[in-house]
Amino acid sequence: MKSREFGVLMSRQDYENYVLFPRRPYVGTRRSAIIIAFCAILGLVGSLTLSVAFSSTGSRASSGSGSSTISYTTTQWTLTHAITATPQRQPTSGTTTPVLSNSSSTSPITPFPTLLWQEIAALQAQNRFLYYGNQSIPEVALTFDDGPNPYYTQQVLAVLQQYGIKATFFCIGRQVAQYPSLVKQEYAAGNVIGNHTWSHANLTQLSSDTILTQINTTSDAIQQAIGVRPTFFRPPYGVINTNVLTQANQLGLTTIVWNDEARDWTTPGISVISSRILGLAGNGAIILLHDGGGNRSQTVAALPTIITSLQQQGYTFVTLPQMVHDLPQHPASNIAPTSMSIPTSVVY
Numbered sequence: 118m119k120s121r122e123f124g125v126l127m128s129r130q131d132y133e134n135y136v137l138f139p140r141r142p143y144v145g146t147r148r149s150a151i152i153i154a155f156c157a158i159l160g161l162v163g164s165l166t167l168s169v170a171f172s173s174t175g176s177r178a179s180s181g182s183g184s185s186t187i188s189y190t191t192t193q194w195t196l197t198h199a200i201t202a203t204p205q206r207q208p209t210s211g212t213t214t215p216v217l218s219n220s221s222s223t224s225p226i227t228p229f230p231t232l233l234w235q236e237i238a239a240l241q242a243q244n245r246f247l248y249y250g251n252q253s254i255p256e257v258a259l260t261f262d263d264g265p266n267p268y269y270t271q272q273v274l275a276v277l278q279q280y281g282i283k284a285t286f287f288c289i290g291r292q293v294a295q296y297p298s299l300v301k302q303e304y305a306a307g308n309v310i311g312n313h314t315w316s317h318a319n320l321t322q323l324s325s326d327t328i329l330t331q332i333n334t335t336s337d338a339i340q341q342a343i344g345v346r347p348t349f350f351r352p353p354y355g356v357i358n359t360n361v362l363t364q365a366n367q368l369g370l371t372t373i374v375w376n377d378e379a380r381d382w383t384t385p386g387i388s389v390i391s392s393r394i395l396g397l398a399g400n401g402a403i404i405l406l407h408d409g410g411g412n413r414s415q416t417v418a419a420l421p422t423i424i425t426s427l428q429q430q431g432y433t434f435v436t437l438p439q440m441v442h443d444l445p446q447h448p449a450s451n452i453a454p455t456s457m458s459i460p461t462s463v464v465y
């Protein structure tokens with residue numbers, strides 16, 4: 118299943134013209150951000166109402182379709198049921214041991230809800246769906262998507278090494294298959310490797326089986342490269358639906374979105390990238406940047422300013438396993454709308 122588009126004989130220009138963001142990227146991402154933000158709000162309400170759904174049915178919620186997709190039609194449901202919500206804590210499984218390595222796995226949540234907001238809430242209750250980390254701790258997580266990349270990944274690694282910090286790389290499976298040595302370098306340097314699907318597909322447009330294949334083939338490639346299977350997963354464009362979360366849960370993956378980004382893929386300029394990241398940074402920030410998918414020279418050049426500025430402000434750079442470890446054990450009841458950062462809330 119080698120990708121011809123990413124073949125080594127491909128010209129740099131062709132490579133950089135490769136469309137990871139196929140159509141209307143800005144609008145698509147903004148829409149994704151709106152969807153994510155909306156889902157987060159639903160997830161919040163869900164955290165309050167989930168126990169009702171469980172207790173009233175004994176297992177799964179009785180309403181809704183198991184194949185629902187991201188939609189705004191759940192608002193009425195939410196408003197209706199939120200009124201009767203009892204703020205009971207979602208029961209958690211006994212597996213609350215912090216995940217601190219690539220090789221750790223998490224058991225699926227069973228029974229898993231069938232509505233999106235319930236799924237988000239159930240995952241958040243076990244720290245398995247994150248927009249950000251602990252907002253009481255001055256730590257941030259750098260994440261790099263869409264690699265490994267033959268031009269920029271090593272440049273990013275060099276900067277990280279220069280400042281003695283670790284990051285998390287969400288790799289595209291076919292890139293991993295093409296450049297396994299780069300993933301080995303990432304891992305050997307103490308960074309964490311996450312799953313970003315095989316072909317950077319919009320998973321919400323795929324069947325459950327295809328979603329499973331997208332994720333599993335990527336995990337296979339990563340395991341082949343570094344010897345361990347990833348436990349962190351980031352859906353391309355940050356878009357999710359019930360099928361995506363169901364598969365992620367079934368595979369024991371922790372789904373990571375973000376709350377601090379610069380849209381570095383639009384190559385807005387080095388200073389713009391750093392100022393956007395610094396402007397959105399805060400305790401527990403999950404920072405999204407890219408080491409693949411196009412010309413990332415601006416991203417690489419912006420990194421030293423981002424790193425040194427945040428360090429001067431007292432932030433520590435951590436990998437995602439550490440960030441998850443530092444979260445409260447039962448976070449859902451602590452999440453409030455006022456503390457939620459919307460991934461792409463800034464209008465440029």
Ligand code: ZN
Pocket residue numbers: 262263313317353354
């Ligand atoms: Zn991506």
